[in-house]
Each structure stands twice: as C-alpha cells, then as structure tokens.
Amino acid sequence: MKRVIILGSTGSIGCNAIDVISRLENYSIVGLAAYGNYQRLTEQAKKLRPQAVTIINQKFYKKLNAQMGRALTFSGEGGVREMIDAVKADTLICALASSLGIRGVIQAIEKKMEICLATKEILVNFGHLIMGKVKKLGVRLIPIDSEHSAVYQCLEGRNMNDVLNIILTASGGPFLKKSIRNVRKEEVLRHPVWKMGKKITVDSATMMNKGLEVIEAHHLFDVPANMIQVVIHPEAICHSLVQFKDGTLLAQLSTPDMKLPIQYALTAPHRLPSSTPYLDIARVKSLTFTVPNVRKFPCLRLAYEALEIGKTMPAVVNAANEEAVRLFLEDKIVFSKIAGIIEGVMNKHQPLDGNLDCYLEAISWAKSQAKA
Numbered sequence: 001m002k003r004v005i006i007l008g009s010t011g012s013i014g015c016n017a018i019d020v021i022s023r024l025e026n027y028s029i030v031g032l033a034a035y036g037n038y039q040r041l042t043e044q045a046k047k048l049r050p051q052a053v054t055i056i057n058q059k060f061y062k063k064l065n066a067q068m069g070r071a072l073t074f075s076g077e078g079g080v081r082e083m084i085d086a087v088k089a090d091t092l093i094c095a096l097a098s099s100l101g102i103r104g105v106i107q108a109i110e111k112k113m114e115i116c117l118a119t120k121e122i123l124v125n126f127g128h129l130i131m132g133k134v135k136k137l138g139v140r141l142i143p144i145d146s147e148h149s150a151v152y153q154c155l156e157g158r159n160m161n162d163v164l165n166i167i168l169t170a171s172g173g174p175f176l177k178k179s180i181r182n183v184r185k186e187e188v189l190r191h192p193v194w195k196m197g198k199k200i201t202v203d204s205a206t207m208m209n210k211g212l213e214v215i216e217a218h219h220l221f222d223v224p225a226n227m228i229q230v231v232i233h234p235e236a237i238c239h240s241l242v243q244f245k246d247g248t249l250l251a252q253l254s255t256p257d258m259k260l261p262i263q264y265a266l267t268a269p270h271r272l273p274s275s276t277p278y279l280d281i282a283r284v285k286s287l288t289f290t291v292p293n294v295r296k297f298p299c300l301r302l303a304y305e306a307l308e309i310g311k312t313m314p315a316v317v318n319a320a321n322e323e324a325v326r327l328f329l330e331d332k333i334v335f336s337k338i339a340g341i342i343e344g345v346m347n348k349h350q351p352l353d354g355n356l357d358c359y360l361e362a363i364s365w366a367k368s369q370a371k372a
C-alpha cells in the first residue's frame with residue numbers, strides 16, 4: 001500500500017489527485033492540507049478519513065478542528081511540517097498554488113519520501129536547493145506539470161548526453177489570436193483547453209506560465225536555457241518533445257487531462273488503466289507548431305532573462321508575478337500592466353545566492369516592490 005499526503009487537496013490538481021487515487025488499488029490518502037477552504041477540506045476529510053488534516057490559514061483552524069473527529073489536525077505553515085512528521089507516508093503530492101509549502105517539501109525529501117510535484121513555483125524559486133537535496137539523498141521527484149511529465153517520459157532510460165534540446169509546448173492561452181489590449185478578467189480566466197486554478201490561468205494568458213515552466217525544466221532535467229525551446233501548439237495534444245542529437249524527436253501525446261500526468265507521477269514507470277479517454281489518433285486532423293510571439297507576450301522573455309541571470313532572479317520574477325497577478329485578480333491593475341510590474345522589479349534587483357532564507361528574503365522584497 002502506498003500512503004500519500006496531498007498538499008493543496010482542495011485545488012484543481014488536488015481534487016484530480018483524489019479522484020485518481022480513489023480509482024487506484026493499493027494507494028491510500030493519509031494526509032490532506034489546504035490553505036483556507038476549510039469547508040471543502042472538511043468534506044474531503046469526512047469522505048477519505050485521512051490520519052491528519054492541515055489548514056494553513058490559522059483563522060480557520062477552530063472551525064476545521066471542531067469537525068475532524070479522530071484525525072490529527074494542524075494549522076499554519078509549520079502545521080504542514082508537523083503533519084509530515086506525524087504521519088507515516090511514502091509519497092507527497094505538492095499541489096499548493098504557491099511555494100508556501102517549501103519547508104514541508106524539504107522535510108519530505110529529507111525523510112526520503114517520493115515527491116510528485118505540481119507546484120512549479122517550488123522549483124522556480126528554490127530549484128538548485130531542492131534538486132541538490134534530491135540528488136544527494138537519491139529521492140524520486142516526478143513532475144506533474146503535463147509538459148514536464150511528457151519530457152520525463154521521453155527521457156526515461158535515455159542518456160542526457162544524447163539530447164539536443166527540450167521542446168515545451170504551449171497552448172498559447174486565450175489571446176493567441178486576439179489583442180491583449182483592454183481585455184476583461186472573464187476573458188483572461190477562460191482558458192481554451194485547461195480548467196485550472198485562477199493564478200495559473202492568468203499565467204497562461206500572459207505566457208508567464210510557460211516562462212516558469214522553462215525554469216522548472218532547467219532544474220528538473222539539468223539543461224541550460226539555450227537547450228529549452230517553446231513552441232505554440234494550440235491543439236494541446238502533444239504535451240512536449242525531446243530532440244536528440246541524431247535528429248530524432250520523441251513526443252508524448254494524449255487527450256489533455258491532468259489526471260494522466262498525476263497518475264503517471266504516482267505509478268511510474270508502470271502504466272495502469274486510467275479514466276482519461278484514449279486519443280483516437282486517426283481523428284486528430286492536424287497538429288500545428290509555431291514560434292511564440294515574445295513581443296506580444298513579454299513575460300516569456302523575462303523568464304528566460306531571469307534564468308540566464310540566475311541566483312535569486314527567478315524567485316524575484318516569480319514573486320513579482322504572483323503579486324501582479326493578485327493585483328489583477330483584485331481589479332487593481334489592468335492585464336497589460338503585469339509584465340511591466342515584473343520588469344520594473346527585476347531592474348531594481350541585485351541577484352544574490354545563499355541559503356533558503358536568502359531566497360525567502362528576496363521573495364518578500366520582490367512582493368513589496370511589486371505592490372509599491
């Protein structure tokens with residue numbers, strides 16, 4: 001039996017993960033954590049009966065605790081760590097909407113748990129710290145992001161010396177063929193393919209999501225920025241590709257459904273039946289791939305620049321973006337201002353290298369600058 005803790009169980013990935021696990025034999029959910037949606041967390045806990053439940057926003061702890069019966073309950077960021085300590089688990093799914101759970105992820109790595117990672121912000125902010133620990137301790141970290149899952153699958157059993165480049169596909173978001181001037185929030189939040197949380201949906205519309213994925217791919221597969229290419233593929237059938245030095249391209253194709261990469265992260269290298277409808281390749285009329293327009297989507301360029309600069313710069317870009325997206329979702333800025341805010345913060349930042357605290361300080365500095 002594989003015992004799983006899910007951080008971010010109330011979100012889009014978290015709910016899909018619960019669905020996937022409930023269909024798999026020999027997997028059980030032993031811990032759940034969410035940020036503030038204690039009602040959904042309570043419903044999940046009543047149904048799944050995990051050993052422990054954590055609500056990160058302490059304001060809701062009493063309400064959660066009152067309904068939890070025999071399950072252990074924790075609160076706050078520290079509560080995530082307490083839960084990981086208190087419960088015996090084999091796998092941690094991290095699907096929080098920010099890198100808030102970083103210390104919990106580090107603790108799980110130190111306990112040699114297997115990590116299934118959806119939260120790209122963890123690698124964008126702390127990639128070398130995380131991957132350094134993962135390698136040192138021989139821990140398995142498997143991406144859930146569909147593009148990175150695709151690359152992971154294309155690279156399985158291959159020699160990295162044979163790789164020419166990694167090609168990440170992007171659907172292009174809602175504004176691929178439309179102007180981004182004067183767009184309404186509803187249009188931004190209407191992604192043409194994926195149903196996701198609000199933050200990542202805005203990031204898809206600015207293409208910052210792809211930029212963050214470039215940085216994530218750099219850390220996961222240990223390749224430099226110039227070996228990571230992005231192509232627009234609106235059909236979202238081919239989830240990414242790897243090109244080898246002999247000219248061969250390997251790709252992973254499937255119906256777009258996050259349940260598939262979630263399941264693969266849990267069962268790799270085994271492939272079990274899933275609830276995702278099979279792709280009928282004979283009915284796929286066309287697959288198109290084009291170069292992204294970085295003038296229209298400057299966030300993609302900013303992410304590449306941050307990766308080239310390195311040190312704390314990717315974390316600063318991510319933090320400035322988080323703050324700018326929050327301001328946009330709260331109707332305090334218009335959509336087209338997001339990239340300018342991020343670039344302004346980047347221009348003021350002196351990149352540093354150091355321990356976790358150094359990165360956390362840079363993140364809080366960037367958030368305060370983006371707000372100003």
Ligand SMILES: NC(=O)c1ccc[n+]([C@@H]2O[C@H](COP(=O)([O-])OP(=O)(O)OC[C@H]3O[C@@H](n4cnc5c(N)ncnc54)[C@H](OP(=O)(O)O)[C@@H]3O)[C@@H](O)[C@H]2O)c1
Pocket residue numbers: 007008009010011012013014033034035036037038095096097098099100101118119120121144145146194195196197198199200258
């Ligand atoms: N959705 C996708 O298809 C998809 C695909 C690839 C990668 N990802 C990545 O997976 C992660 C989760 O995405 P999602 O779409 O599932 O997000 P989501 O639906 O917005 O929510 C994810 C979880 O994060 C919690 N949360 C809320 N505010 C938070 C905060 N300030 N800091 C940390 N966690 C917070 C939520 O708790 P409450 O419900 O209690 O507020 C929820 O449990 C993101 O890093 C995203 O980039 C998502």
